[in-house]
Amino acid sequence: MSNRPPTLDEVAQRAGVSTGTASRVINNAQHVSKKARQAVERAVEELGYVPNVAGRSLASQRRGAVVLAISSDDPALFANLFFAEVITGVNAVIEETDLQLMLVLAASERGRDRLARILQSRSADGVMLLALRENDPLSKLADESGVPVVHGGRSLDRTPQWYVDADNRGGARQAVEHLIGVGRQRIATITGQLDLHVGVNRYLGYREALALAGLSDARVAHGDFGEASGAAGMTRLLDEHPDLDAVFVASDAMAAGALRVLHERGRAVPEDIAVVGFNDVVTAQHTQPRLTTVHQPIEALGREMTRMLVRLINGERPTPLILPTELVIRDSA
Structure with a gap:
């Protein structure tokens, strides 16, 4: 014995x-x-x-605090409904614990230095990373800290050990399949940033759906997920491909910009050009016409990231999580 x-x-x-x-x-x-x-x-x-x-x-020796580090230093960040919903989800779980939340905008050198000081001083028990670009220095910085790290989404250069993501590729494919199903054949896209995993995967979903249908994927404009870039992308597409009859836009914010340009150009939506967005933020219900879009559970992404981090801090070994997306059909397509 x-x-x-x-x-x-x-x-x-x-x-x-x-x-x-x-x-x-x-x-x-x-x-x-x-x-x-x-x-x-x-x-x-x-x-x-x-x-x-x-x-x-x-x-x-636990400090009773966690960090949400966002790879952005844009002061307009908090007007972005995606990030607002993620933070709402994070905070909902934090309130169930005795942890404090520190928010760090860490795209600039100054922001990264601030995060490094927090981690090196062991002032936090764990860190969540959001909106990472390819080869983003935040990944290395967090990994070398020795504290638990959870990623919101993935980066192009690596798949982290612990992450929560949405099915961006499948959601984009479903959006374009819907456009094909309602008879559209000259379908354009306005992409997000292609140095982001989310931007690339929504673009790949668009291309896959068209390839399976034997349709061209040559009608492409590139944006940055913001409304202004959606307007600029729509202007470019109309100038270069005046025959297009639908557009899949990689975010609702860009779709709002695209709808504004279509109205200014006298193109009826969806009669002349159908429009589908992605995210299903609250503004999608208030555009003219109301936006057909891919719903991703943004607030749930924030909640699940935080739950995963708390489990890591408590010595558990959670598994990565990919949240489902769903097409919400309204008036624009």
């Missing part, structure tokens, strides 16, 4: 809880149910489990 001491995993199994929950009980963490706490305490007594002193010391 083995004389080895019981492990934390065995305590968790005996108590019928996750290892992370058992760890929180043993380390006197808050926000553990009375039932779980009693089950763990009973398992500890039955098994004769002795907590690792070094581990408890490490747990006691």
Whole structure:
């Protein structure tokens, strides 16, 4: 018979809880149910489990804070409904814990230096990264910090160990398939930034749908997900491809800009040109006409990122998560 001491995993199994929950009980963490706490305490007594002193010391050094670092230094960021909804989701989960949230805009050198100081001083227990570009220095900075890291979305150069993303490629494909299904054949797109994973995948979804239907994917203008670039892209497409009969736009903000240009040019939507956006932010319901768009669960993305980070901080090993998207048909297509 083995004389080895019981492990934390065995305590968790005996108590019928996750290892992370058992760890929180043993380390006197808050926000553990009375039932779980009693089950763990009973398992500890039955098994004769002795907590690792070094581990408890490490747990006691937690700072009680997490960072949401966004690879942007645009002061208009908070007017972007996508980021506003993500932050709402993050905050909803933070309020269920005893953690504090620090927000860092870290696209500039100054912003990255600020994040580096926070991480190097161990002022945070974990970090969430959002809107990373290809070869974004934030990835390396966070990885080298030694704290748990969760990515909102993926970057083009690597797939992180822990991330929450939406099915951008499948959603874009569904949008274009809808346009094909209602009889459109000269379908253009206004892409997002192609140094972002999300921009590339929405563009690939557009191309896949057209390839499967045997249609041309040559009607392309590039934007940056903002409304002004949607207007500029629509202007370019009308000048270069006046025969187009539909456009898939990679964000609702750009779609709003595109709709404005179509109105100014006297093109009826959807009679002359059908329009589909992506995101389903609240403004999609108030454009003229109301915007057909791909719904992605933006607030849920923020919530799930935060839940994943909390689980990592508590010693659990979550798996990456891809959230489903869904086409919402309104008046524009």
